[in-house]
Amino acid sequence: MKQTEVIELLKELISIRSPYYQESDIMRYCFRWLEEEGLSPQYHFYSEKNAVGFDGKNLICTLKGQPGGPTICLNGHLDTVPPCKGWSLDPYTPTIDGDRLYGLGAADMKAGCAALMVALKRLKQSNLAWKGNLILTLVSDQEGPFSLGSNALIEEGLIDRIDCSIITEPNAAFSQSDFPVLSLGAKxxxxxxxxxxxxxxxxxxxxxxxxxxxxxxxxxxxxxxxxxxxxxxxxxxxxxxxxxxxxxxxxxxxxxxxxxxxxxxxxxxxxxxxxxxxxxxxxxxxxxxxxxxxxxxxxxxxSRYYKPYLVSKDDIYADIMAASIETICGKPAAIDSIGCIGDFNYLATRICTRDGSQPPALIIGPDGGSIHSPDEYVILQTVETTCDIIYEFLIQMMR
Known part of the structure; x- marks a missing residue:
C-alpha cells in the first residue's frame, strides 16, 4: 500500500527504543512532532515512590473547540515490553513484507498512537467548526506493573470530567472476529x-x-x-x-x-x-x-488492581463509534470485549463524568499479531483505517 503519513510516522516510532521505564527518547520525538504540527503539547512529569520508585513523563495535548460539546480523551501508550528472544528481524528496524509491518511495538501500540496523532492533526487542520474539548494523552509505563502514566494523570486530576475515552489498543489482534472490532469492556x-x-x-x-x-x-x-x-x-x-x-x-x-x-x-x-x-x-x-x-x-x-468493566451497546458514544466504523469500513464492527488489561480499565472505572457517572472507555485499534512475542507485526491497512475511524468519530461526535 501507499506509504501514507500515518505509516511513515509509525515507522519512525518503531525505530525508537522505548521499553517501559525508558520512554524519554520517544516522548521527545512525539513532543517535537506535535509541536511542529501546531498541537501545543505539554510534558506531564510524575514521580512514583511507593512501589517501584520511578520518575516518568507523559505527553498531553488539549484542543478546545466551541462551547457545548463533550470532552473526549484519546489515549495511547508509547512504551513497549522489552525485546524477547527469538526475533528473526531487528525489532527496531521497521520492515514491510506484503501487508505487514514488523517491529517491536508495531501493533502494541505504536500503530494506535500514530493513528491518534494524525487524526488529531487532521482535525486541527480542517475548516470544520466543532464543539467540545479533546485531550490527547500519550503515556508511559502502560506495559509496566501499574500503568503508571495513566495512573498519574488520574490521580493528579488532569483528565477529570471527561465524557468518553477512546483507546487505540490493537483489540482486533485479541479478538476471534475480523477487523474492525469495537470492544465495549475488559477483564x-x-x-x-x-x-x-x-x-x-x-x-x-x-x-x-x-x-x-x-x-x-x-x-x-x-x-x-x-x-x-x-x-x-x-x-x-x-x-x-x-x-x-x-x-x-x-x-x-x-x-x-x-x-x-x-x-x-x-x-x-x-x-x-x-x-x-x-x-x-x-x-x-x-x-x-x-x-x-x-x-x-x-x-x-x-491502583492496587484493574477493575473489569462493561459499556452498554446503547451508550451514545458507542453508538456513534459503531456508525463511524460502518461509514469508513462499509460493514458493521464486530462488538466484543477485550480479554487483557490496560489503561482502559483505569479510564473506565476511576473517573467521573460531569454528571457523576463513569465515562465509557471504547477500544478500537488495528489488527496484527505476535504481540509480546518475536516478530510482532501490524496489518498496514488497518492502521490507516483506524486513523480514519477516529477522525470520523470526532467530527460526528463533536459537530
Missing amino acids: GCFVYQIDFFGKAAHASNPEKGINAAVEAAKFILESKKLKLESDGILGSGALCILKMEADGGACSVPDFARVTVHRHIVTTETEESVFREAEMLLKNAGVSCEYKINLRPVPSAE
Whole structure:
C-alpha cells in the first residue's frame, strides 16, 4: 500500500527504543512532532515512590473547540515490553513484507498512537467548526506493573470530567472476529504474592527442614487444576504464575519462597473471592508450612488492581463509534470485549463524568499479531483505517 503519513510516522516510532521505564527518547520525538504540527503539547512529569520508585513523563495535548460539546480523551501508550528472544528481524528496524509491518511495538501500540496523532492533526487542520474539548494523552509505563502514566494523570486530576475515552489498543489482534472490532469492556486483574515460610537445614539432610520451594511448588501445581467459571459476558478469568523465588544458598534447604500470581478477573469476581480461591488452592495442595498472602506493594489504594468493566451497546458514544466504523469500513464492527488489561480499565472505572457517572472507555485499534512475542507485526491497512475511524468519530461526535 501507499506509504501514507500515518505509516511513515509509525515507522519512525518503531525505530525508537522505548521499553517501559525508558520512554524519554520517544516522548521527545512525539513532543517535537506535535509541536511542529501546531498541537501545543505539554510534558506531564510524575514521580512514583511507593512501589517501584520511578520518575516518568507523559505527553498531553488539549484542543478546545466551541462551547457545548463533550470532552473526549484519546489515549495511547508509547512504551513497549522489552525485546524477547527469538526475533528473526531487528525489532527496531521497521520492515514491510506484503501487508505487514514488523517491529517491536508495531501493533502494541505504536500503530494506535500514530493513528491518534494524525487524526488529531487532521482535525486541527480542517475548516470544520466543532464543539467540545479533546485531550490527547500519550503515556508511559502502560506495559509496566501499574500503568503508571495513566495512573498519574488520574490521580493528579488532569483528565477529570471527561465524557468518553477512546483507546487505540490493537483489540482486533485479541479478538476471534475480523477487523474492525469495537470492544465495549475488559477483564480486570489482581497480582498477588504468597510467601512461604519453611525451615532451613543442611542440604545433605533435607528431611530435617521444611523446603519452602517444595511447598510453593505444591501450590503452583494445584493452580493448574483450577476451573474458572464464565460470567456470561466477559467470559472466564485466568490464572498465570509470573514468578517463583527461592534460594537455599550453596547447601541449605530454602526457608523462604515467594510465588507471584497474575489473576485476570471478570465481573463476578472480587478481591475477596480471589483471596478465598488462593486459600482453597493452598489447602487442596496440602501446603504444610506457614504462609502469607499479600497484594504486591502498590502506588496507591486505587491502583492496587484493574477493575473489569462493561459499556452498554446503547451508550451514545458507542453508538456513534459503531456508525463511524460502518461509514469508513462499509460493514458493521464486530462488538466484543477485550480479554487483557490496560489503561482502559483505569479510564473506565476511576473517573467521573460531569454528571457523576463513569465515562465509557471504547477500544478500537488495528489488527496484527505476535504481540509480546518475536516478530510482532501490524496489518498496514488497518492502521490507516483506524486513523480514519477516529477522525470520523470526532467530527460526528463533536459537530
